[in-house]
Amino acid sequence: MSGTILTYHVDGGDFSNAGNASSNIKKYLKQLNVDPQIIKRIVVALYEAEVNIVAHAFEGDITATLSPTDISIVLADKGPGIKDIGLAMTEGYSTASQKVREMGFGAGMGLPNIKRNVDEMNIETAVGKGTTLTLKVFFVPKS
Amino acid sequence: MKIRELIEVLHCEVVCGTDFLDTEINFGFASDLMSDVLTLQQSNLLLLTGLSNLQSIRTAEMADIKCIMLVRDKHPSEEMIELANDNDIVILRYSSSMFKACGILYNAGLKPVY
Numbered sequence: 001m002s003g004t005i006l007t008y009h010v011d012g013g014d015f016s017n018a019g020n021a022s023s024n025i026k027k028y029l030k031q032l033n034v035d036p037q038i039i040k041r042i043v044v045a046l047y048e049a050e051v052n053i054v055a056h057a058f059e060g061d062i063t064a065t066l067s068p069t070d071i072s073i074v075l076a077d078k079g080p081g082i083k084d085i086g087l088a089m090t091e092g093y094s095t096a097s098q099k100v101r102e103m104g105f106g107a108g109m110g111l112p113n114i115k116r117n118v119d120e121m122n123i124e125t126a127v128g129k130g131t132t133l134t135l136k137v138f139f140v141p142k143s
Numbered sequence: 144m145k146i147r148e149l150i151e152v153l154h155c156e157v158v159c160g161t162d163f164l165d166t167e168i169n170f171g172f173a174s175d176l177m178s179d180v181l182t183l184q185q186s187n188l189l190l191l192t193g194l195s196n197l198q199s200i201r202t203a204e205m206a207d208i209k210c211i212m213l214v215r216d217k218h219p220s221e222e223m224i225e226l227a228n229d230n231d232i233v234i235l236r237y238s239s240s241m242f243k244a245c246g247i248l249y250n251a252g253l254k255p256v257y
Contacts, residue, residue: 016222019201026205040207044181047205051198104177104194104202113182 004066010053012079015103018054021062022047029071034139042137045117046073048110049133053077055100057130070119070138081127089115144168144253146210146233149189152251153237153244155212159224160233166209171253173214173245177202185256191237191244195219200226200234209233214241 006028008021026043034042046062053060057079064073082088089111096106115121120136147164150157157164170188174180177198180190186207192199195217203211204226211227212235213219219227219234227234237244249255 016197018198019205022205023201036207040186040205043205047201048178048181103196103198104175104192105198107176107178109176109178109182113178116182 006064006066008062010050010057010060010062010077012054012056012058012060012077014054015099018051018103019047022050025064025071025073032066038137038139038141041117042071042073045114045135045137046075048114049073049075049135051103051105052110052133053079055096055103055105056080060130069140070136073135074132075135076130076132078130081129081131082123082125083127085123085125144251146189146235149248149251149253150235153212153235153247155235155237155244158213158219158234158236159227160210160231163209163231163233166233168210169254170256171245171248172256173241180208181206183256188256189248189253191241191248193217193241195223197222197226199223200230200232203227203232204230210235212237212244214239214244 022043029039057077060077062075087093091112092108094106094108100106118135118137122134125131168189170185173191175194189210190208191212193215200223210233214237216238
């Protein structure tokens with residue numbers, strides 16, 4: 001698995017395909033026999049982040065890099081950016097549209113839940129340009 | 144409780160996943176909000192939801208949930224059934240309310256997540 005890179009394009013507003021990248025990466029991790037509990041943490045975080053692109057951005061790219069010890073995932077979108085990251089990290093705060101809420105999301109749980117499930121998380125955002133979210137999960141839990 | 148046992152208790156309809164009705168289910172969680180479902184640690188649970196769209200199936204896939212019950216007489220789309228079949232997920236349909244389904248299943252021994 002060393003150095004394997006998986007890339008996916010995500011279109012904003014395309015809810016019928018939201019989750020395709022997460023699903024593909026999940027299947028790949030299962031083939032590698034990664035611990036199912038670790039896989040669940042990775043794909044729950046990734047799915048939330050993928051839905052965020054669909055819900056908030058115009059488009060985005062997901063790049064997952066696998067090493068023997070971990071997976072690093074970069075989700076870079078072109079979109080409105082996040083005005084206040086502190087607020088966005090607060091459970092219950094959301095700027096999601098009614099359409100997003102009808103899809104079962106937009107309750108302001110996404111970013112906090114992503115953070116809970118990953119070992120490392122970094123957000124870089126520019127208002128009016130976009131957001132890049134970087135996630136890392138180790139395949140063996142850190143003691 | 145096996146999935147086939149909760150089907151007998153509720154008299155609900157099996158939409159897909161008939162090969163997996165002997166799967167053991169210990170917990171029940173009722174929500175139309177998928178973000179809340181994605182916070183759960185447990186996997187051997189039944190998701191009761193009125194959210195009949197692809198995201199409820201996707202959420203089950205990501206959270207390793209093997210059985211979804213659509214309540215309030217909701218019908219799944221062909222795309223939902225296809226996605227559930229691809230991921231060995233059982234879809235059940237119940238014509239009455241989420242409240243009634245929860246009450247009956249709680250009495251039958253299905254545990255709450257928290």
